Amino acid sequence: MRSQQSRILVQLRDLILKGAFAPGERLAEIPISARLGASRTPVRLAFSTLEQEGLVASSPGGGFVMRAFTRKEIDDAIAVRGVLEGMAARLLAENGLAPGMKEAFEECLTAGDSALGGDALSLDGYADYVEMNDRFHEMLVRFCGNAALQRSIEVNSRLPFAAASATLPMHPASGDGRRWLLITHHQHRTLVEAIQRREGTRAQALAIEHVEVARMNLRFAYEKAREGAEVAPAMRLLAPSEDRESA
Amino acid sequence: MRSQQSRILVQLRDLILKGAFAPGERLAEIPISARLGASRTPVRLAFSTLEQEGLVASSPGGGFVMRAFTRKEIDDAIAVRGVLEGMAARLLAENGLAPGMKEAFEECLTAGDSALGGDALSLDGYADYVEMNDRFHEMLVRFCGNAALQRSIEVNSRLPFAAASATLPMHPASGDGRRWLLITHHQHRTLVEAIQRREGTRAQALAIEHVEVARMNLRFAYEKAREGAEVAPAMRLLAPSEDRESA
């Protein structure tokens, strides 16, 4: 632990993203500081940071409350991620890959190949794919060499369900799940191909299209919100009033 | 003042953007809290926020130091703004303007017309144009209806010289300055036209091209860094080592 505040921040963000607090719930300082074993000061600081990140909202009467996330909001954030990752892909294609980047991308592709290799998808294979997917998107953003772009994507991806991990179907056991993983993996492959060929516009378009899978998964998650809430408690962060719109 | 911390945050950000601190300078809590008339606690909080915004950096030994901004960094942020504003323009064109938006944009255009109307550009006219320009870009982002996009642009624009205001030439007295203002104004007009005609791709392209004026101004500012530092103290936030690259 580098400092109390960084530890508190990470733990608190983790709790939030795991759905430990219900939307609208007041986030009182004293019980949380007691729970995390620190005083109120670092907790206050963490709240302030989390407010910047958009995870909690400041209550008009002081203090902070847990936010709810509407479907439109998440959908919009995913669209923004698409545009930003599209820019990153275009930049990479235009500027060319520095030594080692090509190998790193290809390592991701082969890792995905082996994760999806068998006929059925094991839970380990799914975990491997998730890890690879995160790495792939992180590299795409880091390699493009635009720090502002990297920052924007990081800020944007802090919204629940907007990050690259949310691209993946949350129902890997089903046949549908594996099929969608195969599609995203194919998209990764074509994206790398376009970047290597310096086809900037194509790379950009592919990256933008890539996030459509995430939007589809979001729609699926909303439709199955009832059963999903048991598997992933974070689902309760979704604003329930949006159910109408998803119909 | 709603609270100490919001006041401190605004004042501190203002000081930073006005160049009150030299790059690398240690931002000690005690003198700053004394200067702003508060205790160290809200100042600490403001520092934390400003670190999130990328204006200050946390020192390895604790505390915060003033950041320097490289030319590439600002250039990259401007490019990101172009892409994001391009997305906003495309969305507006695709979704159509809600009632009142068209009038608001046209009000901006006529305001720009009258600001640039005379033969020579007065200082008042320049101020009017700057105000209108800010309003124009703010509306573009707000009207598009994508909160995540709005947030991304706001975060990105907090970097010095990356905001829409920096689009404008800082040398309005010269004939060049007025010429560039006329060009950006024309770009605003064509952008509104494309949006009204629902020409999404054109609107996007125009918004992306629009920020090229900002990049040109940045280059100009770097070349004239010596004399510019006297007029705009914030110029000293630019990393000096980048002078080589600008040559």
Place this chain on the structure above:
DNA sequence: GGGGCCATCATTGCATGCAATTTGCGCAGA
């Protein structure tokens, strides 16, 4: 019996105290 008002309490926002750590400086030695 219901509604409004008041008092009490909890909670926040800010100030400050204290210990740990770091930075800066002086000094000695090579």
Place this chain on the structure above:
DNA sequence: TCTGCGCAAATTGCATGCAATGATGGCCCC
């Protein structure tokens, strides 16, 4: 003269105290 070391002062990070503000429950009046 330059380098390494040790000490002291200052600064940070965190805990906690205190006043102010908002919430909550009870009580009184209608």
